[in-house]
Amino acid sequence: MKRAIPDAIARLSERFGDKLSTSAAIRSHHASSVTSHVTVAPDAVLFPASTQDVVDAVTICHRYRCPVVAFGTGTSTEGQISAEHGGLTIDLSRMNRVVRVSPADLDCTVEAGVTRKALNAALRDTGLFFPIDPGADASIGGMASTRASGTNAVRYGTMRELVMSLRVVLADGQLIDTGSRARKSSAGYDLTRLFVGAEGTLGIITEVTLRLAPIPERIGAAVCTFPTVEAAVSAVVAATQSAIPLARAELLDALQIEACNRYSKLDLAVQPTLFLEFHGTQLAVDEQVGLMTAIATEFGGGTFRWATATEDRTKLWQARHDVWWAALALRPGSRGVPTDICVPISELPGVIAQTRQDVAELDLIAPLCGHVGDGNFHLCVLVNPEDEDEKRRIVELNTRMIARAHAVGGTCTGEHGIGTGKMDYLVAERGTAMMALASLKRALDPRNIMNPGKVLRVADYQPYQ
Structure with missing residues (x-):
């Protein structure tokens, strides 16, 4: 049976009415992001309001073998949102409810379209925060799909560590929960980790249960210049090996500092620079700063320049998050x-x-x-x-x-993902393990409708029936 995309779009239109758009402008928008790769627009875009909407849409697409691409905020960089084979893009931005927050258990459940900034705004009065900060105001579902991390990962981990459970719509429309709210489990295969980082190729995430962290008593942020990039990096490596619990350790080379000075109206010395942040009690932060200062001095680091006021810290880290636009x-x-x-x-x-x-x-x-x-x-x-x-x-x-x-035992991508841009590099990295990845894809998506053309070329391993 061949794909029947027009028939699927007609059936989706009957079911969803004005939640479905075939407007050229909307379709084009959903193929655009910060990626440098050529992208393809879908045939239609759906704006579901609930998990049931996603279930119904995927069930229809499965029947007609219509490709399905999940869309969060469009901030992925490796072509993950491109509709390589046309079909339907499901924009989850209207599924933006914080379902529940449990301050006593330090966890919450949110719909996939909630953005990280919106989540932290909702948590403001609980004494908790969601620590993953990739820079862009990405959606939680998208961050789970690409296994995002960012500036706080050195202390708090990545989405792999903070996602406890997912609600996922499989390729045939079945709805599953991948785990529970328990802090640990030995119950069967770890389905949660299977879908975290799958880039929408195995199913569509509609809800995410997350670990949260207490807002630290004290936050100290500083910049420190170094004579060379290598000296700055060596200082951080030494700090990590000395078990100093850095909350953030970000490197910008001299050219990037020059760009940030121009773009964000800063006056930083144009040298390789570390942006550092320390979290903890008053005494703990003082101790961390003392240890880090000694290590920085050993590697030729200059005097720490502190951002103590909240607005100064915000300006400093916003400049770090704006490095892309500053570079351009x-x-x-x-x-x-x-x-x-x-x-x-x-x-x-x-x-x-x-x-x-x-x-x-x-x-x-x-x-x-x-x-x-x-x-x-x-x-x-x-x-x-x-x-x-x-x-x-x-x-x-x-x-x-x-x-x-x-x-040296590393990986082709720490957080951008594979998408269309790094598929060949993934083959070089995983070797014969690609057969196992292809087997998982075939088992969960036998009609190859879930974001086809991303992460791996299944046909290279075995044609679909």
């Missing part, structure tokens, strides 16, 4: 090609040094930033969209970075 402003008319890798922390100084040599050798402009506390760093490579040779050199840079990561 360095070269008006350019496009950004984002990429990231993650390596064991002991390997990070050397890998970053070699990557910076590659950038210079390939004559590219590529500001660097990174969550160096957990071995993850990013480049925003600026490209002239009309320069084919420059595009070729960027591909070469990405290939070298990822090969180097693999050589």
